[in-house]
Amino acid sequence: MILLAWLIERIMLRHLVNQEPIILFMATIGLAYVLEGMGDILWGSDVKVLDLGIPQGASDWMLDNFDIYIEKLEIFAAITAGIMVAFLAVFFQKTRIGRALRAVADDHQAALSVGISLNTIWVIVWSVAGIVALVAGIMWGSKSGVQFSLSLIALKALPVLILGGFTSVPGAIIGGMIIGVGEKVAEVYLGPFVGGAIENWFAYMLALAFLLFRPQGLFGEKIIERV
Numbered sequence: 001m002i003l004l005a006w007l008i009e010r011i012m013l014r015h016l017v018n019q020e021p022i023i024l025f026m027a028t029i030g031l032a033y034v035l036e037g038m039g040d041i042l043w044g045s046d047v048k049v050l051d052l053g054i055p056q057g058a059s060d061w062m063l064d065n066f067d068i069y070i071e072k073l074e075i076f077a078a079i080t081a082g083i084m085v086a087f088l089a090v091f092f093q094k095t096r097i098g099r100a101l102r103a104v105a106d107d108h109q110a111a112l113s114v115g116i117s118l119n120t121i122w123v124i125v126w127s128v129a130g131i132v133a134l135v136a137g138i139m140w141g142s143k144s145g146v147q148f149s150l151s152l153i154a155l156k157a158l159p160v161l162i163l164g165g166f167t168s169v170p171g172a173i174i175g176g177m178i179i180g181v182g183e184k185v186a187e188v189y190l191g192p193f194v195g196g197a198i199e200n201w202f203a204y205m206l207a208l209a210f211l212l213f214r215p216q217g218l219f220g221e222k223i224i225e226r227v
Helices: 004-012 023-045 060-066 072-094 094-104 108-113 118-144 150-154 156-162 169-189 202-213
Strands: none
Touching: 004 072, 004 118, 072 118, 072 169, 094 108, 094 156, 108 118, 108 202, 118 150, 156 202, 169 202
């Protein structure tokens, strides 16, 4: 993943310095489709079993004490996600590199003016993102098998960020919980009235509502620009 991050910076990102955020956004979405297509060509589209020894099956402790069915894998994934969020929060807030990453995210030109190497920072950003994506892929792959339809699940990260706010790590956590719980509740109580499959579009409709009434999200910073 780190090698892939370096190649992405060399081939694509260094040519997009100081471009508008929407250009970077669309370029990375296009890159996602390119990577997915390359993976499909190299390894095929069949579902592949991934067994890394992660605990599977229902948690007996939750069943016996609370009469709730929860997969051991989901508990393991939640603990892993919590550790990663804590590590990333400390990394972005307390380390010199983390502060440089935030500076680049806020303003490319200002970061360059104080001597921050944009090319180096982008390699670090994509390396960290690649490691996070790798862990997420391992968790989902262990649960549902390694398949390219998992990219549809990854797209739900965008509504999560819209809800929580693009500049807030706690907001992303809260946004993920709102969407996760909301999908299940809507499927159970509203699904029978609309023919089901609410989980496929609930997150995007909720994000659309937030864009209309609170575009900065629950915890995002309201940005006011003079035009």
